[in-house]
Amino acid sequence: MDWDKLRIFHAVADAGSLTHAGDTLHLSQSAVSRQVRALEESLNTTLFHRHARGLILTEQGELLFDATQAMNKRLDAASARIRDSEEEVFGDLRVTTTLGFGSLWLAPRLPALYEDFPDLKIDLMLEERVLDLPMREADVAIRMKEPSQADLIRKKLMTVRMVLFASKSYVEQHGAPQDLKSLGDHRLICQSPDSIQVGAGQRLAVELMTQDITSLLTVNNYFGVLQGVLNNLGIGVLPDYVQVDTPDLVRVLPDVQSTEVPVYLAFPEELRHSKRIAAFRDFVQKQIALDRQKAAAPVMR
Incomplete structure (x- = not known):
């Protein structure tokens, strides 16, 4: 359905007159009349009863006017929100x-x-x-x-960077590794090399696994790795930013880290x-x- 014709129909129905609608739309009466007639032909129905005092909507015209009125209200609301969005965030x-x-x-x-x-x-x-x-x-x-x-x-x-963390209580109970060789005395917690992750983290995990690790826990996401570390299961490979929100973490082997991500x-x-x-x-x-x-x-x- 042609929106321009609907717009003109709505103006005519609202004004009750072709002339008044034309004044509002800055169109001639004949142009308004042609558009309304074309809309009636496309819908194969009569939208207005014409008489000497103006135009009255038919039953079909009332149905269409209700629809165009709802559309106009939604458009007005959208316009207002667009104007408001210049100052507001929603x-x-x-x-x-x-x-x-x-x-x-x-x-x-x-x-x-x-x-x-x-x-x-x-x-x-x-x-x-x-x-x-x-x-x-x-x-x-x-x-x-x-x-x-x-x-x-x-x-x-x-x-x-991906680095190594343990919990404070884990370090108190089991100590911290002093070098990569002694890392093998602890359980390593990391993402599985087969899981989707940044390449730097994957490469570090693969390198650490070559250190004769006797006990290993792999998880398919860093959230799971963090939970393992916080529950004293071992030493985890985690992004360095987690320490800001988790003061219970202790950095171990500070020289061991991934390349920058x-x-x-x-x-x-x-x-x-x-x-x-x-x-x-x-x-x-x-x-x-x-x-x-x-x-x-x-x-x-």
Whole structure:
């Protein structure tokens, strides 16, 4: 159905006159009449009873007017929200990142984002698969490598290394390894080399497994590795950022670490002016800055 004809029909029905509708639409009476007649022909029905005092809607015209009135209200509401969005942040935001970063770093920090923007509706998609941002499978992504897809705006947020952690209580009970050779006296907890993960973490895990490890626990995500470490099962390979939120962790063998993993935020070029994207980007950058301050702060004893 032709929207332009519907728009003219609605104006005529609202005004009850071809002339008054034409004045509102800045069209001649004859042009308005032609459009209404064409709409009636396309629907094979009569929409108005014509008489000397003006136009009255038929039963079919009333049905159509109810529909166009509802459409107008929705359009007006959308227009108002678009205008409001120049100053306010609200609506749906689909965020994708890895299971490890999403569960261990991002999700615990989301209360701060909701506190500032309570009308946001976030759909957090945690998976290792790289979603297609230009095809709008997600609005914004945090990825453990520089995105290669075209038409993306990208910003490097920080770098991460995979390192070795144990819990304080584990170290008190079992001690900490002094070198790679003595790591074999402890249970190693890491992601399985066969699971999907960043290459740097995979390479470190494979290297550590060559150290004559007598007991091994492999998990298919870093959240599981962290739970194993916190429950004193052994020494785990984890991203270095987990220590900020988990003071019970102790870094062991500090010289053993993966190569740097770059962390990027990316979103489609078409969302450059999105207030939701800007709010999320600024939130992530602020949280990273706060983490750096915490890491640099002296430990109180």
